[in-house]
Amino acid sequence: MAAALGVYGGCFDPFHRSHAAIAAAAPRQLPIERLLVAPTARPWQRQAHASLADRRAICAAALADIDGAELIDDPVEPGADSTTAQLLEALRAEHGRPLIFIVGGDAFAGIASWRRWEEALALASWAVIPRAGDEAWRPAIADLEARTVADPALLAAESGRIWRWDLRPPPLAASSIRARIAAGAPGWEEDLPPTAAALAAGAYGGGPATIESQAMRSSP
Numbered sequence: 001m002a003a004a005l006g007v008y009g010g011c012f013d014p015f016h017r018s019h020a021a022i023a024a025a026a027p028r029q030l031p032i033e034r035l036l037v038a039p040t041a042r043p044w045q046r047q048a049h050a051s052l053a054d055r056r057a058i059c060a061a062a063l064a065d066i067d068g069a070e071l072i073d074d075p076v077e078p079g080a081d082s083t084t085a086q087l088l089e090a091l092r093a094e095h096g097r098p099l100i101f102i103v104g105g106d107a108f109a110g111i112a113s114w115r116r117w118e119e120a121l122a123l124a125s126w127a128v129i130p131r132a133g134d135e136a137w138r139p140a141i142a143d144l145e146a147r148t149v150a151d152p153a154l155l156a157a158e159s160g161r162i163w164r165w166d167l168r169p170p171p172l173a174a175s176s177i178r179a180r181i182a183a184g185a186p187g188w189e190e191d192l193p194p195t196a197a198a199l200a201a202g203a204y205g206g207g208p209a210t211i212e213s214q215a216m217r218s219s220p
Contacts (some may be wrong), residue, residue: 105137107131
């Protein structure tokens with residue numbers, strides 16, 4: 001069997017130290033060959049506060065120091081909203097490998113509200129990271145218990161399996177980081193990987209021009 005690939009998708013608005021901790025741990029603790037990180041191009045459940053170009057640039061800077069992780073494109077069709085099912089379909093078609101999708105417990109709890117969620121659930125296995133002491137990550141789907149495994153090695157054997165990953169990344173909130181950057185509050189840089197802080201300052205109103213604004217100024 002071909003080695004599995006990890007997939008970590010999200011708005012990453014911005015990509016902070018909690019995201020970085022998950023990305024660094026995934027190749028060591030999950031049965032994957034490498035981790036593919038996909039910033040959502042057109043999120044439909046929330047509005048991104050920075051452009052895709054800026055969010056990708058921040059991710060790229062943060063991932064530069066993380067072994068086994070690489071940045072990829074969200075294969076969203078022009079004019080369409082991004083969905084996890086579409087991302088997983090594209091990756092299965094491109095790589096022909098088992099996929100393990102990493103998701104936070106808060107997001108997974110609401111999976112039944114996602115577009116094409118049943119297809120997404122069937123296209124990959126799932127490593128779910130709940131908050132400490134939180135059992136609310138368990139969505140109300142009929143076969144949850146049958147899908148749940150105790151050994152993460154089983155995630156690569158068959159799609160649709162679910163494993164509770166009791167990783168404890170720093171408890172950070174992107175909304176709080178954005179607000180502190182915009183307000184110029186001291187110390188927000190500590191919540192981002194050092195390689196990404198300067199780019200985040202520009203993207204969220206606390207520093208020099210963003211990647212997107214620089215491109216606009218240089219265009220004819």
